[in-house]
Amino acid sequence: MLRLREISSMELTRAHLDRIEQVEGSVRAFVTVTEDEAMREAEHVDQLRREGAKLGPLAGIPIAIKDVLCTKGIVTTCSSRMLEHFKPPFDATVIKKLRAAHAIMLGKTNMDEFAMGSSTENSAFFPTRNPWDLERVPGGSSGGSAAAVAAGEAMASLGSDTGGSVRQPGALTNTVALKPTYGRVSRFGLIAFASSLDQIGPFTRNAQDAALMMQTISGHDPLDSTAMNETVPDYAAALTGDIKGMRIGVPKEYFVEGIEPGVRASVDAAIKQFEALGAEIGECSLPHTKYGIAAYYIIAPAECSANLARYDGVRYGFSARDTSGDIIAAMSETREQGFGAEVKRRIMLGTYALSSGYYDAYYLKAEKVRTLIKQDFDAAFGRFDALICPTTPGVAFKLGAKTADPYTMYLNDVFTIPANLAGICGVSFPGEFSEGLPVGVQLLGPAFGEPTLLRLVDAFQRVTDYHTRMPEVATKRKSAARKRR
Amino acid sequence: MTTTATPETETMMTAISADYEVVIGLEVHSQLLTASKMFCRCPANYAHAAPNSHCCPICMGFPGVLPVINHQAVEYTIMTALALNCEIPEFSKFDRKNYFYPDLPKGYQISQYDIPLSRNGYLTFTLNGQEKRVGITRVHLEEDTGRLIHLSEGGDPRTLVDLNRAGVPLMEIVSEPDMRSPEEARLYMEKLRSILVYLGVSSGKMEEAALRCDANISVRQRGETKFGVKTEIKNMNSFRAVERALTYEARRQIEELQAGRRIVQATRGWVEERGITVLQRVKEDADDYRYFPEPDLPPLVVSRAWVAEIRERMPELPDAKRTRFVAQYGLSAYDADQLTADRAWADFFEQTLKIGQPYADDAAMQARAKAVANWELGDLRARLNTDAIDITANKITPESLAELITLIERGTISGKQAKEVLEKAYASGERPDAIVAREGISQLSDAGELEGIVEEVIAANPKAVEDYRAGKAASLQFLMGQVMKRSKGRARPDIVTPLLEKRLQQA
Numbered sequence: 001m002l003r004l005r006e007i008s009s010m011e012l013t014r015a016h017l018d019r020i021e022q023v024e025g026s027v028r029a030f031v032t033v034t035e036d037e038a039m040r041e042a043e044h045v046d047q048l049r050r051e052g053a054k055l056g057p058l059a060g061i062p063i064a065i066k067d068v069l070c071t072k073g074i075v076t077t078c079s080s081r082m083l084e085h086f087k088p089p090f091d092a093t094v095i096k097k098l099r100a101a102h103a104i105m106l107g108k109t110n111m112d113e114f115a116m117g118s119s120t121e122n123s124a125f126f127p128t129r130n131p132w133d134l135e136r137v138p139g140g141s142s143g144g145s146a147a148a149v150a151a152g153e154a155m156a157s158l159g160s161d162t163g164g165s166v167r168q169p170g171a172l173t174n175t176v177a178l179k180p181t182y183g184r185v186s187r188f189g190l191i192a193f194a195s196s197l198d199q200i201g202p203f204t205r206n207a208q209d210a211a212l213m214m215q216t217i218s219g220h221d222p223l224d225s226t227a228m229n230e231t232v233p234d235y236a237a238a239l240t241g242d243i244k245g246m247r248i249g250v251p252k253e254y255f256v257e258g259i260e261p262g263v264r265a266s267v268d269a270a271i272k273q274f275e276a277l278g279a280e281i282g283e284c285s286l287p288h289t290k291y292g293i294a295a296y297y298i299i300a301p302a303e304c305s306a307n308l309a310r311y312d313g314v315r316y317g318f319s320a321r322d323t324s325g326d327i328i329a330a331m332s333e334t335r336e337q338g339f340g341a342e343v344k345r346r347i348m349l350g351t352y353a354l355s356s357g358y359y360d361a362y363y364l365k366a367e368k369v370r371t372l373i374k375q376d377f378d379a380a381f382g383r384f385d386a387l388i389c390p391t392t393p394g395v396a397f398k399l400g401a402k403t404a405d406p407y408t409m410y411l412n413d414v415f416t417i418p419a420n421l422a423g424i425c426g427v428s429f430p431g432e433f434s435e436g437l438p439v440g441v442q443l444l445g446p447a448f449g450e451p452t453l454l455r456l457v458d459a460f461q462r463v464t465d466y467h468t469r470m471p472e473v474a475t476k477r478k479s480a481a482r483k484r485r
Numbered sequence: 486m487t488t489t490a491t492p493e494t495e496t497m498m499t500a501i502s503a504d505y506e507v508v509i510g511l512e513v514h515s516q517l518l519t520a521s522k523m524f525c526r527c528p529a530n531y532a533h534a535a536p537n538s539h540c541c542p543i544c545m546g547f548p549g550v551l552p553v554i555n556h557q558a559v560e561y562t563i564m565t566a567l568a569l570n571c572e573i574p575e576f577s578k579f580d581r582k583n584y585f586y587p588d589l590p591k592g593y594q595i596s597q598y599d600i601p602l603s604r605n606g607y608l609t610f611t612l613n614g615q616e617k618r619v620g621i622t623r624v625h626l627e628e629d630t631g632r633l634i635h636l637s638e639g640g641d642p643r644t645l646v647d648l649n650r651a652g653v654p655l656m657e658i659v660s661e662p663d664m665r666s667p668e669e670a671r672l673y674m675e676k677l678r679s680i681l682v683y684l685g686v687s688s689g690k691m692e693e694a695a696l697r698c699d700a701n702i703s704v705r706q707r708g709e710t711k712f713g714v715k716t717e718i719k720n721m722n723s724f725r726a727v728e729r730a731l732t733y734e735a736r737r738q739i740e741e742l743q744a745g746r747r748i749v750q751a752t753r754g755w756v757e758e759r760g761i762t763v764l765q766r767v768k769e770d771a772d773d774y775r776y777f778p779e780p781d782l783p784p785l786v787v788s789r790a791w792v793a794e795i796r797e798r799m800p801e802l803p804d805a806k807r808t809r810f811v812a813q814y815g816l817s818a819y820d821a822d823q824l825t826a827d828r829a830w831a832d833f834f835e836q837t838l839k840i841g842q843p844y845a846d847d848a849a850m851q852a853r854a855k856a857v858a859n860w861e862l863g864d865l866r867a868r869l870n871t872d873a874i875d876i877t878a879n880k881i882t883p884e885s886l887a888e889l890i891t892l893i894e895r896g897t898i899s900g901k902q903a904k905e906v907l908e909k910a911y912a913s914g915e916r917p918d919a920i921v922a923r924e925g926i927s928q929l930s931d932a933g934e935l936e937g938i939v940e941e942v943i944a945a946n947p948k949a950v951e952d953y954r955a956g957k958a959a960s961l962q963f964l965m966g967q968v969m970k971r972s973k974g975r976a977r978p979d980i981v982t983p984l985l986e987k988r989l990q991q992a
Contacts, residue, residue, distance in 0.1 A: 070549040078548070089542055092549060191548040196780035224551050225782050303780055306581050309592020310546040314646060317548075327587055327644060354583070354775035363777060 009049070009060030013042035013104050016062040020106065020153045023473055028128050029138075029148040031067045032075055033107035038062065045102045057212045059102035064154035066145045067108040068115055069200070070189040071095055078191050079123035080113045082311045082318045082338035092189020093224065094158060094200055094217045101216045106154050109144025113340045114308065115165055115193040117141050118412045121403055122342045129399070130172060131471040132437055136396040139169030139412075142203070146173040149203045151473055156213055157203045162193050163296050164391075164416025166201040167428035171391035171440020174430045174469060175203045176210050176457060179416075181447045182423035183228035186221030192307040194300035195226075197420040206467050207429070207458035211235035214450060230448055238451035239458040244278030246456065248443075249384035253289040254415055260394040262434025267390050269432045270441040270460065274388070277459050284384060286376040291369045292418045293410060298353045298366035299421070304343075305350030311338060345406065374422045381424075381446040386456060390415055391428035391440030415442060425450050429457045430466040438466075505704045505742075507735045508712055509670045510662035513677060514655050514697040515687040516629060517561045522652040523628040524552030524595065531649035532693075536634075544652035546590030551781050554579075558626060558654035559785065561686040562602050563795050565656060566624040568680050568802055571606030573792050579626075579779040584772075587646050588631040596657075598776040601625035602787070608660075609804070610676040611822065612669060619673055620661030629653040656686070662701065662712065667731035671724050674698055675826070678724075679803050683828045691723050702731055703748070704738045713738070714748040718762055720755045730755035734762050806831055814838070814854035815847075823862050829877050834861055836883035841891070856890050864907055880914035881907070889917040896977055902926050929975040932984070935968075938976065939984050942967045953989055961985065 017035055024030060045060040067077050070088035072095075077083045091099065098105070112122035120128040120143025128143045130136040131151035138147040142159025146169035149157050159166040161179035170177020179201045190200055202213035215236065220229040250271065255264070275281050313319030313334030320337050322330035339347070353362035380387060392412055402409040419426040424447055428440035445453045461467050519529050525543035543550040566573055580598035606621035631651035636643045658677065664670050678696060681687035688695045698721050703713035718734055721727045733755075738748050753762040801809070803825045810821035810831075825831045837857045844850035865886070869879055889906060892898045898906065898921060906917045906926065921927070929935060942964055943950055949967075953960035968981050 076548070083548065086548070088547065088549065090547075090549075188551050189549040192781075194780075223553065225553055226551075226780075302777060305775075306583055306591075306593045306777070309583060309585065310548070310590060312585065312587070312592065314587050315545055315547075315590065325642065328585060331585055331587070351775065354777055356773040356775070359775075359777070 009042040009045040009104065010039065012060060013038050013062050013106070016106060016152075016154060019151070020148075023131070023151050023153060026129060026134050026473060027131050027147050027151050027153070028126055029109050029144040029151065029153055030064070030107045031077055031079060031110050031123075031125060031144070034074060034105060035107075037074070038104050038106050041102070041104045045104070048102065056101045056216070058098065058216055060104060061155050062104045062106050063098060064106050064109050064145055064148040064157035065095065066111055066142050066157070066159045068111060068160050068191045068193075069095060069108075069158060070191065071105070071108065074108065076108065076191070077125075078114050079111045079120075079125055080339065080343070081124045083191075084124070084318065086317050088189070090189065093186035093221045093227075095189060097216050097219075098158075103216070106148075109142070109148055109157060111144055111159075112141035112165075113343050114191070114304070115141040115160055115162055115198075116304070116342050116346055118164070118168055118409050119397075119399070119402065120144060120147075120169075121399060122340060124340050127399060130396045131473045132173065133396065134473065136398050136437075137172070139172035139392075139396065141165040141169075143169045145203050146170055146175055146177065149173070149175045149205060150471060152470060155204075156209055158200055158213075158217070159203055160190055160193075161199055161201050161416075161420065162197045162300060163420050164413040166203065167391050167416050167426055167440065167442060168413060170203055170428040171442070172396040172438060174438035174466065174471075176206055176427065176429045176467065177201065177203050177440070178210050178214065178427045178450065178453070179419060179425060180214065180218065180450055181425040182420075183226055184230070184425070184448065184450065185217050186219070186224040186227040188221055188223040188227075192303075194303040195307060196303060197296075197300055199420070206461055207239060207454045208236065210427070210457070211239060211454050214454075233451050235451055235454055238455045240455060241459050241462055242278075243274065243456055243459045246279045246386070246452070247384045248274055248279050248281050248456070249284040249380055249387045250281060251284050251286045251289070251380065251387050251389055253286050254389035258393050258411075259390055260434065262437075263390050263392070263394060263439050266431040266434060266439035267388065267441050271388055273460060273463065274456065277463065279456075282384065284380045284387065286373070286380060286387075286418065288369060288372040288376050289418055292373060292421060293414055295366040295369035295373070295421060296413075296417045297349065297410060298362045299370065301346040301350030302353045302363050302366075303350065305347045305354065308339075308343065308347055311335065313338070342406070370421045373418050377418070377422045377424055377444075377446070381449075385445070385452050386449065387444040389442050389444070391442040392416075395434050395437040395439060419444055423447060425453060427453045427457060429460065430469075432466060433469075504707060505735075505739050506707050506709075507664075507666055507731070508662050508703045508705065508715075509664035509667070509731060510701045511660045511664070511670060511673060512699045512701070513658045513660075513674070514699075515658070515681055515689075516695045517558050517654040517656055517686055518688060519555055519557045519561065519654050521555060523555050523558055523626070523654040524652055527652065529653045531653070534649050536645070536647040537649065539649040540651060544590065545648055546592070552595060552779075554782060554785070555654055558656075559602070560795055561654075561684070562624060562626045562656050563787065563792060564684055564799055565658070565681065565686055566603030566606060567792070567796055567799060568684055569603075569606040569608055569621045569624060569658070571603035571621055571624055573603045573787055574600065575787055575789070576600065577602045577785040577787060579782045579785075580776045581779050582627075583775045586630070587644065588633050588648075588651070590631065590648060590651055594627060594630065595779055595782075596627035596776075597625035602785070608673065608676060608680070610672045612672060617669060617672070619663040619669075622659040622661055624656060624658050627655050627657060629655040662703075667728045667735065670700060670731050671728040674724050674727055676803070679826055679828070683800055683802055685800065694722070698727055700727065700731055702734050702738070704735055704742065713742075714750050716748065716750065716762075717752045717768075718755055719752060719765070720757075722757070726755060726757055729760065730762060733760060737762065803828075803831075810834075814858075815851035816854060816858055820855075820858045820862060824858060827876075829875070830861070833876055833883055834858065837861070837886045837890075840884060840887035853890065853894075856893075857886065860886055860890065860907070864904060865911075868908075868911055879911070881911050885910050885916055892917055892921060896928055896930060896979075897921065898926055899928055899974070899977070901974060902928070927975065928977045929972050930977045930980055932980065935972075935976060935981055935984055936988075938968055938971050939981070939988050942971060942985075943988060950989065961989070964989075 119137035120140040130138040145157035145159040148154040150173035221227040312331040318338040320333035322333040431441040581593040583593045604623040631648040634645040678689040682689040703715035705713040807825040
């Protein structure tokens with residue numbers, strides 16, 4: 001529509017800013033809305049289009065950005081007191097790429113502090129609510145980015161996935177949420193939680209949009225030595241609709257007790273659908289799955305304990321301005337006041353796991369488990385093009401339901417963590433609803449298997465309509481807004 | 486150039502070496518002469534730069550930044566490791582060393598822990614005419630920290646942070662505890678510096694902290710095989726400081742033991758002005774730096790082809806050059822040693838020698854080589870030492886020294902005159918040819934004129950002539966001196982001597 005100039009980028013951006021204004025009071029997906037910048041950029045894109053410039057498919061598309069990605073001159077908080085007023089002096093590589101593609105940034109979205117959490121309740125500012133049920137969480141840590149797309153506040157968004165932080169909120173909000181292969185997307189400018197696990201991924205409403213987002217953000221970056229120099233395929237071209245003969249594995253360890261019946265039913269229905277579309281379904285085993293959470297909660301905190309050591313109040317961010325004269329005491333005070341409880345818990349866990357005398361028993365052991373989990377996947381992908389399983393054991397839970405016990409919260413990521421440990425790709429997409437709430441179906445693919453995953457999701461979406469459903473908060477308010485005008 | 490032990494340290498050493506043996510191992514850090522920093526593109530040379538003017542979000546540890554390995558720094562480290570006869574494993578990696586300090590922007594230092602770029606090498610130097618070999622445990626690569634500037638003026642103490650140095654490539658060279666005296670530690674440092682400067686990887690400047698030395702030192706009774714409790718000595722900013730500090734510390738430890746006390750494992754700082762080491766920190770347990778593999782950097786794969794290519798590009802090292810100087814130029818081992826200790830001195834020598842080409846034969850070339858070495862290590866070095874001037878910064882160029890030697894060889898000026906010309910050229914930078922021409926410095930070689938002077942001298946000194954004829958050979962020297970005096974130093978001795986002898990033999 002933009003290309004045909006049926007609608008201008010300014011109109012499209014304005015419409016999304018209006019939607020933000022209408023629903024933010026209840027959803028609270030954004031930490032910062034960059035209205036003026038967005039309208040300026042939109043005007044610029046319209047100008048370019050009038051001048052006949054050749055523009056890419058994302059030109060003029062309003063996008064929301066998780067507040068973990070550095071945006072030059074625009075406050076980037078990580079939803080932490082520590083960075084409440086921090087304005088990065090540079091753009092993350094993905095932001096540079098989106099700007100080059102003339103995408104419009106609407107603002108920065110809320111998250112669990114430093115991406116640690118599964119409900120966005122760990123934000124130092126406020127929790128984000130699930131647009132499908134405002135009493136429930138949108139998942140996390142990229143809850144703001146997921147909610148923004150689900151509520152129609154943005155056409156797409158970026159999140160980051162360290163143990164499921166894109167896929168899990170995607171599942172809970174009826175969006176397509178992709179965690180790319182480790183090294184597919186540059187991490188430069190992504191504020192690190194756990195460097196060996198973090199990966200930036202998109203939220204969209206369908207597989208086609210996910211393909212467009214991936215096309216723009218993927219690729220090698222001289223600023224990130226872990227971003228692999230692997231050719232970026234034509235993702236849109238992979239969406240042929242034809243999945244005949246594709247082999248999909250069903251890992252039995254992902255269908256265990258504790259999964260809500262509605263979730264189980266939705267995944268089973270998706271499996272049947274793929275079979276109906278001509279895919280070959282077979283069972284497989286990933287025997288070390290059960291050690292995933294334990295290994296993750298050693299490796300991720302260990303890396304975070306070092307990654308978050310830089311927040312000392314000396315160069316930027318919050319500073320407690322302790323004047324006792326003791327430098328180390330001042331740094332401690334800054335960290336005491338600047339970090340929330342969950343962040344401190346993980347820093348302590350990680351510090352402990354790396355300590356002399358414990359390193360071998362914890363960190364080294366966890367790395368060994370990681371290798372075993374990788375080998376499990378290698379074996380499975382020898383037989384299958386993709387694996388299918390639930391994204392989460394249950395649908396969106398109520399705010400406060402799991403905050404008392406961190407361990408139950410951690411269990412929410414049991415099906416998403418292994419992909420991060422193995423560095424493979426995974427996507428959560430809307431399946432059959434359960435009691436009016438979205439259910440995410442997860443597909444896991446081998447390294448650089450994103451085209452395969454997107455082809456499967458696209459084929460599924462050609463014959464289903466779950467992904468087209470919008471929550472009431474969006475539809476109702478929209479009409480209300482129209483009336484207001 | 487080579488420093489010498491002060492009388493003070495010599496006497497101390499005699500005192501400590503009787504019953505006790507000193508055991509020393511050194512940890513040397515050298516900044517590398519790369520254009521940019523270790524993990525970002527900021528310039529690595531921060532000399533004279535305003536504080537915090539050579540830093541960026543990466544070396545300042547901003548949120549979201551990532552390191553990228555400086556390839557040149559890795560090559561320099563491999564080159565150094567090869568020069569130190571180390572093994573270079575095919576696989577290496579970086580690790581995070583975690584600790585909090587305001588000069589460490591990320592809260593961790595990217596270093597190398599269990600798989601360094603190289604290990605198991607050695608370095609040799611000459612000790613009392615014999616070759617001494619010291620084992621090299623490892624050579625690895627890391628990043629430097631920033632600097633803290635403590636202000637205490639006006640009763641308002643403040644600490645400022647300068648991050649220009651943060652992220653500068655830093656190579657660490659760890660030795661085995663193979664040194665047995667403070668002198669050996671100094672000789673090791675001198676040889677190591679020489680190699681680093683030869684390779685062009687380090688400025689070698691200890692006074693600017695571009696080259697730093699920490700020492701582990703312990704003492705034990707002679708014959709004892711177990712090591713004693715060691716202390717770590719820091720803040721030694723010159724070769725002389727290394728020797729003085731370790732001499733002091735060895736003596737202190739022995740006195741403690743002799744007094745029946747035990748040595749406390751600790752870090753001690755050398756206080757140059759007071760000539761003592763002082764306790765800085767007692768080490769109850771090993772520090773826990775919680776090392777773990779740096780997840781932001783892929784492992785380093787060092788292919789054999791790469792190592793071979795680096796080896797190809799290595800310049801000639803001091804030992805090889807010394808051997809060549811003896812064989813090719815016929816220099817004495819001592820002269821060759823002195824000339825090759827510092828690459829700049831060796832280069833100066835060879836450049837000077839090259840200007841005299843072509844030589845009639847090897848003998849002529851070697852005679853010239855000896856002359857160049859004598860002037861460079863003699864008058865020129867004395868001058869440079871007095872003024873503390875670097876040979877590369879002095880006004881005598883290889884061209885002027887070659888010209889000066891040619892003037893002597895041709896007999897235009899005498900050796901004594903040459904010393905004066907050198908002084909003038911050293912002060913003004915003027916070429917010897919020009920000085921000689923302008924000041925009319927020349928030798929008297931006209932036989933007729935010289936015969937006249939000889940006649941005058943013989944006539945004026947009948948006593949000396951008589952003594953000579955009576956067999957007192959020394960009188961000839963006296964008469965020579967008189968000829969030189971009458972000729973105002975211009976008479977060519979090689980012509981005067983036979984003239985005088987011939988005249989004296991006549992009745």
